[in-house]
Amino acid sequence: MSTSPLSTEPAGSTTGSPLQGCYLIHLDQPYRSGRHPGAGHYVGYSADIARRIETHRKGQGSPLLAAALAGCAAWFCALGP
Numbered sequence: 001m002s003t004s005p006l007s008t009e010p011a012g013s014t015t016g017s018p019l020q021g022c023y024l025i026h027l028d029q030p031y032r033s034g035r036h037p038g039a040g041h042y043v044g045y046s047a048d049i050a051r052r053i054e055t056h057r058k059g060q061g062s063p064l065l066a067a068a069l070a071g072c073a074a075w076f077c078a079l080g081p
Contacts, residue, residue, distance in 0.1 A: 018048035025056070031068040039064060 022045050030040040042065055046052035052061065059066040 019050060020047045021045065021049065023049050023053070025065065027068050029071075031064060031071065033067065036064060039068070 022043065025042040025044070027040050027042070030038040032038055042062060044052065044062070055061040056065050057069075059069055
């Protein structure tokens with residue numbers, strides 16, 4: 001499995017509180033199955049994005065991402081306010 005480095009700290013953050021909001025995960029190779037004919041992106045929301053991304057990396061988050069990661073699809077995440 002290949003993953004890109006991921007920083008979940010907002011630029012200039014000094015509060016120490018978790019980063020919350022929407023995040024976008026891009027799959028390098030679209031995940032294909034009977035239910036997902038070509039899923040290339042996953043969008044989520046979390047009150048603690050760093051913790052949620054770690055949950056996804058462990059394969060314990062979204063079933064779609066768990067299946068995509070089991071197939072060795074590389075992914076990266078874009079964060080925004």
